[in-house]
Amino acid sequence: xxxNREKLVLIGNGMAGVGTIEQILKLGGAYDITVFGxxxxxxxxxxxxxxxxxxxxxVDDIILNDRNWxxxxxxxxxxxxxxxxxxxxxxxxxxxxxxTAHYDKVIIATGSNSFILPIPGSTKEGVVGFRDISDCEAxxxxxxxxxxxxxxxxxxLGLEAAKGLVNLGMxxxxxxxxxxxxxxxxDHTAASMLKAELExxxxxxxxxxxxxxxxxxxxxxxxxxNDGTELEAQFVVMAVGIKPNVAxxxxxxxxxxxxxxxxxxxxxxxxxxxxxxxxxxxxxxxYGLVAPLFEQGTVLAKYLCGVETKPYEGSxxxxxxxxxxxxxxxxxxxxxTPEHTVISAKDDWKRTYKKILxxxxxxxxxxxxxxxxxxxxxxxxxxxxxxMTDDIYADVMGTGCCxxxxxxxxxSVESMSDEEIVCGCNGVTKKAIVDAITENGFxxxxxxxxxxxxxxxxxxxxxxxxxxxxxxxxxGFEQSMKTGICGCTTLSRDEIVAEIRAKGLTxxxxxxxxxxxxxxxxxxxxxxxxxxxxxxxxxxxxxDEKESRFVNERxxxxxxxxxxxxxxxxxxGGVTTPEDLKKIADVSIKYxxxxxxxxxxxxxxxxxxxxxDVPKVWEELDMPSGYAYAKSLRTVKTCVGSQFCRFxxxxxxxxxxxLERKYERLDFPAKFKMAVNGCPRNCAESCTxxxxxxxxxxxxxxxxxxxxxxxxxxxxxxxKVKTDDELVEICSAVMQYYRETGNYLERTSEWVxxxxxxxxxxxxxxxxxxxxxxxxRIDFALTQVQDPWKKMLNDGATRSALFEATEIR
Amino acid sequence: MGAARQTYAAGKVEDYLKQIGRVIVIEGKELAVxxxxxxEFYALENRNPHPKGGPLAEGIVSGHYLYDPLYxxxxxxRTGEVxxxxxxxxxxxxxxxxxxxxxIGI
Ligand SMILES: Cc1cc2nc3c(=O)[nH]c(=O)nc-3n(C[C@H](O)[C@H](O)[C@H](O)COP(=O)(O)OP(=O)(O)OC[C@H]3O[C@@H](n4cnc5c(N)ncnc54)[C@H](O)[C@@H]3O)c2cc1C
Ligand code: SF4
Ligand code: FES
Numbered sequence: 001x002x003x004n005r006e007k008l009v010l011i012g013n014g015m016a017g018v019g020t021i022e023q024i025l026k027l028g029g030a031y032d033i034t035v036f037g038x039x040x041x042x043x044x045x046x047x048x049x050x051x052x053x054x055x056x057x058x059v060d061d062i063i064l065n066d067r068n069w070x071x072x073x074x075x076x077x078x079x080x081x082x083x084x085x086x087x088x089x090x091x092x093x094x095x096x097x098x099x100t101a102h103y104d105k106v107i108i109a110t111g112s113n114s115f116i117l118p119i120p121g122s123t124k125e126g127v128v129g130f131r132d133i134s135d136c137e138a139x140x141x142x143x144x145x146x147x148x149x150x151x152x153x154x155x156x157l158g159l160e161a162a163k164g165l166v167n168l169g170m171x172x173x174x175x176x177x178x179x180x181x182x183x184x185x186x187d188h189t190a191a192s193m194l195k196a197e198l199e200x201x202x203x204x205x206x207x208x209x210x211x212x213x214x215x216x217x218x219x220x221x222x223x224x225x226n227d228g229t230e231l232e233a234q235f236v237v238m239a240v241g242i243k244p245n246v247a248x249x250x251x252x253x254x255x256x257x258x259x260x261x262x263x264x265x266x267x268x269x270x271x272x273x274x275x276x277x278x279x280x281x282x283x284x285x286x287y288g289l290v291a292p293l294f295e296q297g298t299v300l301a302k303y304l305c306g307v308e309t310k311p312y313e314g315s316x317x318x319x320x321x322x323x324x325x326x327x328x329x330x331x332x333x334x335x336x337t338p339e340h341t342v343i344s345a346k347d348d349w350k351r352t353y354k355k356i357l358x359x360x361x362x363x364x365x366x367x368x369x370x371x372x373x374x375x376x377x378x379x380x381x382x383x384x385x386x387x388m389t390d391d392i393y394a395d396v397m398g399t400g401c402c403x404x405x406x407x408x409x410x411x412s413v414e415s416m417s418d419e420e421i422v423c424g425c426n427g428v429t430k431k432a433i434v435d436a437i438t439e440n441g442f443x444x445x446x447x448x449x450x451x452x453x454x455x456x457x458x459x460x461x462x463x464x465x466x467x468x469x470x471x472x473x474x475x476g477f478e479q480s481m482k483t484g485i486c487g488c489t490t491l492s493r494d495e496i497v498a499e500i501r502a503k504g505l506t507x508x509x510x511x512x513x514x515x516x517x518x519x520x521x522x523x524x525x526x527x528x529x530x531x532x533x534x535x536x537x538x539x540x541x542x543x544d545e546k547e548s549r550f551v552n553e554r555x556x557x558x559x560x561x562x563x564x565x566x567x568x569x570x571x572x573g574g575v576t577t578p579e580d581l582k583k584i585a586d587v588s589i590k591y592x593x594x595x596x597x598x599x600x601x602x603x604x605x606x607x608x609x610x611x612x613d614v615p616k617v618w619e620e621l622d623m624p625s626g627y628a629y630a631k632s633l634r635t636v637k638t639c640v641g642s643q644f645c646r647f648x649x650x651x652x653x654x655x656x657x658x659l660e661r662k663y664e665r666l667d668f669p670a671k672f673k674m675a676v677n678g679c680p681r682n683c684a685e686s687c688t689x690x691x692x693x694x695x696x697x698x699x700x701x702x703x704x705x706x707x708x709x710x711x712x713x714x715x716x717x718x719x720k721v722k723t724d725d726e727l728v729e730i731c732s733a734v735m736q737y738y739r740e741t742g743n744y745l746e747r748t749s750e751w752v753x754x755x756x757x758x759x760x761x762x763x764x765x766x767x768x769x770x771x772x773x774x775x776x777r778i779d780f781a782l783t784q785v786q787d788p789w790k791k792m793l794n795d796g797a798t799r800s801a802l803f804e805a806t807e808i809r
Numbered sequence: 810m811g812a813a814r815q816t817y818a819a820g821k822v823e824d825y826l827k828q829i830g831r832v833i834v835i836e837g838k839e840l841a842v843x844x845x846x847x848x849e850f851y852a853l854e855n856r857n858p859h860p861k862g863g864p865l866a867e868g869i870v871s872g873h874y875l876y877d878p879l880y881x882x883x884x885x886x887r888t889g890e891v892x893x894x895x896x897x898x899x900x901x902x903x904x905x906x907x908x909x910x911x912x913i914g915i
Contacts, residue, residue, distance in 0.1 A: 450894035524876030547828035551867035551878040563864035805832035
């Protein structure tokens with residue numbers, strides 16, 4: 001290490017500071033770098049703490065640069081070391097533990113602290129902020145021990161914390177001072193829709209409440225509000241805001257307002273000391289999101305490396321809540337005043353809301369709820385302060401679905417500056433993406449993700465990344481976008497199905513050979529898909545390929561993360577008998593089942609069965625498999641119906657059992673769920689099923705395309721029928737049409753949107769001949785299915801190869 | 810060639826289904842043994858290199874690659890190395906076929 005290089009010291013090992021260092025390294029900056037960080041961890045992605053809390057990521061998953069990265073780049077790292085002061089005269093940075101470091105340049109990037117309300121009781125045990133890994137760990141710990149939690153603050157952080165705690169099984173109430181959630185990002189309408197959606201997901205709310213005291217002895221036991229009411233809580237998360245962490249700057253005599261004051265080149269009032277990130281105040285603004293801090297870091301890095309750069313002139317921020325099933329977006333101005341012209345559309349049925357604010361016909365802000373597909377283009381337009389035109393209007397307000405928007409969108413990417421951050425979560429600029437495409441010949445978002453990290457976190461930037469791809473590749477894009485079903489082939493599903501039919505291909509191997517697959521034996525995406533298409537095309541002759549099935553389907557049981565399995569016996573229509581229950585109980589005890597759980601589809605999960613016991617469990621249960629693992633009919637959920645319910649007009653239990661018996665075991669493109677209700681009270685929740693059936697006085701109403709999973713969707717009303725026979729025929733036709741036209745793994749919710757409800761209606765309702773033909777085809781396919789266990793139990797070799805471990809000593 | 814290994818007979822070729830893993834426990838160590846469509850044999854420790862762990866034997870086999878059953882990571886059966894963008898490595902053990910006996914070295 002040459003000692004004549006200038007010494008650069010970074011205070012704060014967070015996203016802004018290390019982001020800047022990364023840029024400096026990329027620019028080849030000649031510095032000896034030392035980093036101080038208070039936290040014991042290397043640099044991690046703070047945004048993703050919400051996912052750690054929610055359980056979909058681990059702390060290890062969110063590390064951005066591990067210790068080797070520092071080593072490899074010759075950076076001295078002091079973790080667990082808090083800096084107290086910069087001595088401008090001696091040009092030294094001084095840490096709490098006495099460590100010092102000489103500097104030529106210093107970057108302060110100390111971020112923010114959680115703002116803890118200064119009310120009595122706020123220092124009690126069980127009260128935390130939501131800021132870093134240790135807060136997150138405290139929450140995970142608390143959820144194991146306590147039942148009731150309160151989150152004070154209904155902003156982005158508070159809501160993500162609340163949803164995380166609900167996922168951890170706590171009873172959570174969000175206490176919010178205002179009447180509207182996220183009032184700094186959303187208007188009243190969007191805020192109300194958001195609240196309703198979160199209530200549906202299990203979060204409770206106490207709105208318009210000011211907390212004046214936290215009660216309890218050593219540990220918090222509840223909250224007291226200014227209206228005298230109280231709320232019980234053994235755990236409290238304060239998410240009322242953040243406070244720029246200016247301690248170091250203040251104690252070093254640097255000018256501080258709310259944040260550390262910097263100019264357009266991120267310089268503080270002390271020579272050679274710079275500041276980026278949440279701790280800074282630029283033109284009177286402190287930012288609390290990552291996109292601005294990456295923009296600041298880019299300017300500072302260039303400045304420090306002597307590369308010419310434009311000054312930093314501030315950022316337009318946008319917000320995206322990271323809660324699955326809750327899509328909200330806002331950018332720029334969002335509360336309308338008399339000065340604004342407001343364009344808005346609210347749809348209570350689809351639960352979507354869209355608002356665009358104009359000032360003198362310039363686009364200055366937008367709010368989206370429920371459907372955020374336009375967020376990327378709106379963010380751009382707001383940033384540019386674009387003028388509203390008929391074309392833009394048609395584009396973003398969605399008059400006509402695919403009308404000529406493409407060209408313009410590309411144009412907006414074109415006008416984007418190289419330095420602009422496309423992926424806010426990971427600080428990836430447009431230029432980095434363009435370079436990745438041109439230098440490596442990338443043609444897919446996945447490749448760009450693997451190389452640059454863009455789209456890796458919240459996914460909000462994906463539409464823009466796609467637009468950049470399109471813009472860079474031009475005509476080549478069309479071709480590569482057609483990249484059908486996975487990286488192994490450029491053929492789309494429809495082309496593959498057509499080729500199989502035309503050329504009479506019969507095995508996945510043959511399909512892949514004949515159609516020129518890049519990876520000879522395919523991958524985990526295309527092998528199961530092609531196996532399905534073959535089975536759908538040749539129901540009677542296709543020999544199902546176990547080796548092309550995902551583990552759950554191959555083993556006919558659900559694999560759990562520890563390698564044990566879950567078995568779900570079939571219960572037609574959700575009805576069982578005392579005898580069967582007894583058998584299930586006996587087998588569960590005998591094979592030491594860890595948990596017996598009632599599923600969302602009214603069946604029993606027997607969880608935690610050892611792999612080698614799975615066949616024995618089936619043998620002794622002697623019940624058909626519930627196919628809880630399959631891309632196939634899962635369950636037909638039913639209500640009590642006319643047999644017992646005082647409101648019921650139709651026998652939902654019998655109809656549910658009949659449908660489940662009829663369609664069980666048949667493969668579908670994705671899992672398939674149904675429900676049957678005895679009357680419009682809809683106790684079995686038809687609205688979230690692939691096919692939902694509601695009884696009425698004169699017959700049945702059929703709903704299709706509902707889903708309650710990752711992407712919830714309310715089913716569309718399809719038709720009304722008078723008789724049971726008509727009902728079965730309609731179900732058959734819908735299912736078979738989906739089997740024949742659905743992409744593998746595409747749920748009906750997506751299928752209905754892709755094909756169009758009206759189109760499906762035309763095919764099935766307006767054309768009796770076609771309907772009957774579809775019903776006949778499914779009936780033929782149904783004659784071919786057999787219970788997987790009956791087969792497996794009699795086939796000793798397969799059973800042993802799949803389930804038994806061979807012991808060798 | 811590293812340290813001397815002990816070899817173990819682990820059944821016959823036909824005990825293994827093509828492209829479907831089989832669990833073999835040798836001296837208490839659990840291995841996932843794979844037979845490819847071209848009748849090559851590979852053995853990995855039956856432990857997913859993903860931080861959350863779990864088994865490997867139930868994955869989808871394509872050529873000399875395995876797609877792990879829990880997280881869909883792509884793993885090279887020859888070396889146990891996880892393919893980009895993911896990172897990690899599963900321990901790999903030598904296997905050969907002697908006559909029609911599958912022999913694993915540990
Ligand atoms: C749970 C959560 C979810 C979020 N979600 C989003 C999101 O979806 N989108 C978005 O844009 N933003 C989000 N944010 C905000 C985003 O994480 C921050 O804007 C960003 O991390 C700020 O970066 P920074 O480097 O300024 O501060 P930080 O990342 O906080 O880094 C500052 C570091 O400095 C250290 N430090 C402080 N003082 C000292 C000292 N004296 N000596 C040494 N080290 C010190 C701290 O320990 C800390 O590690 C979220 C934040 C949280 C907490
Ligand atoms: S949907 Fe109607 S018939 Fe069925 S249980 Fe509810 S009220 Fe009774
Ligand atoms: S902006 Fe969140 S992943 Fe790119």
